[in-house]
Amino acid sequence: MSFQLKTDQELVHLYIAKGTEAALSELITRHKSRIYTSIYLLVKDEYLAEDIFQDTFIKVIKTLKAGKYNEEGKFLPWVLRIGHNLVIDHFRREKRNPTITNGDGFDIFDVLGIHDESMEEKMVKQQTYDDLKKLIHLLPSEQKEVLIMRHYGDLSFKEIADLTEVSINTALGRMRYALNNLRKMMVSKELTLKN
Amino acid sequence: MIETSTPTTNSICNNETEIEEMNFKLSKEEIAFYESIQPALNKLVKQPSEQAIENILKFSKSL
Numbered sequence: 001m002s003f004q005l006k007t008d009q010e011l012v013h014l015y016i017a018k019g020t021e022a023a024l025s026e027l028i029t030r031h032k033s034r035i036y037t038s039i040y041l042l043v044k045d046e047y048l049a050e051d052i053f054q055d056t057f058i059k060v061i062k063t064l065k066a067g068k069y070n071e072e073g074k075f076l077p078w079v080l081r082i083g084h085n086l087v088i089d090h091f092r093r094e095k096r097n098p099t100i101t102n103g104d105g106f107d108i109f110d111v112l113g114i115h116d117e118s119m120e121e122k123m124v125k126q127q128t129y130d131d132l133k134k135l136i137h138l139l140p141s142e143q144k145e146v147l148i149m150r151h152y153g154d155l156s157f158k159e160i161a162d163l164t165e166v167s168i169n170t171a172l173g174r175m176r177y178a179l180n181n182l183r184k185m186m187v188s189k190e191l192t193l194k195n
Numbered sequence: 196m197i198e199t200s201t202p203t204t205n206s207i208c209n210n211e212t213e214i215e216e217m218n219f220k221l222s223k224e225e226i227a228f229y230e231s232i233q234p235a236l237n238k239l240v241k242q243p244s245e246q247a248i249e250n251i252l253k254f255s256k257s258l
Contacts, residue, residue: 036243
C-alpha cells in the first residue's frame with residue numbers, strides 16, 4: 001500500500017479506523033518540517049522546539065484515538081494550531097518575552113546545501129541567512145507569527161486569522177507590516193540576499 | 196493559570212478564503228520583496244530529530 005499517494009484525510013482515517021501506524025508515520029514525515037520550523041522560529045530553541053513538536057503530536061494522537069477529531073477541517077492547520085497553542089502555553093508558564101532567548105547553536109551550514117563555493121562565499125551566505133533569521137526575530141511577535149504561518153505553515157490568511165483569533169484583515173495587515181518592517185531593517189543594515 | 200485548549204476542529208470555508216485573499220492586494224513592491232526573500236526564508240527550514248519522531252511513534256503504539 002503506497003501511503004505517499006494518499007491524502008491527509010485518507011491517512012487520518014486509516015489511523016483512526018484501523019490503527020495503521022504507517023499512516024501516522026507518513027503524516028509526520030509529510031508535515032514535520034513545516035510544523036517543526038514553525039515551532040522553532042517562534043521559540044528559537046532547538047531543544048524546546050523538539051519538546052513542543054513531540055507534545056504537539058502526542059495531543060494529536062490522543063485526540064485522534066479518542067475519536068474527537070472533526071474531519072471537516074484540514075489536518076495541517078489543525079496540527080499547527082495545536083503546536084501554536086503549546087508555544088503560547090509555554091510562554092505563559094515561563095512568563096517571559098518570546099523575543100528574548102539564548103542562541104541554541106543553530107548551524108546554517110546544516111540547511112544551506114552549499115557545495116561548490118569558496119569559503120568566503122560560504123561565510124557571506126551564512127552571515128546573510130543568519131542576519132535574516134535575526135531580523136525575523138526582531139519583528140513584533142504577532143507579525144513574526146503571521147509570516148511564519150504563511151510561509152512555513154503554508155496557511156491561508158483565513159486559516160491564520162482563525163488560528164490567531166483575529167480578523168482576516170488584521171492577519172493580512174500583519175503580513176504587510178512584517179514585510180515592510182523586514183525590508184526597512186534590511187535596508188538599514190544593508191543586508192542583501194543572494195540566492 | 197489559563198491554558199489553551201486543544202482544538203478538535205478547524206472549520207474553514209475555502210471559497211471565502213480564496214475570495215478574501217484575492218481581494219487582498221499587496222503592492223507590486225511588497226510582492227517583489229516577498230518573492231525576493233522566499234528562497235532565503237526556505238533556507239531557514241529545520242527538521243526535527245529522528246529521535247523525536249521515533250518517540251512519537253512509540254507513544255502511538257503504546258496506546
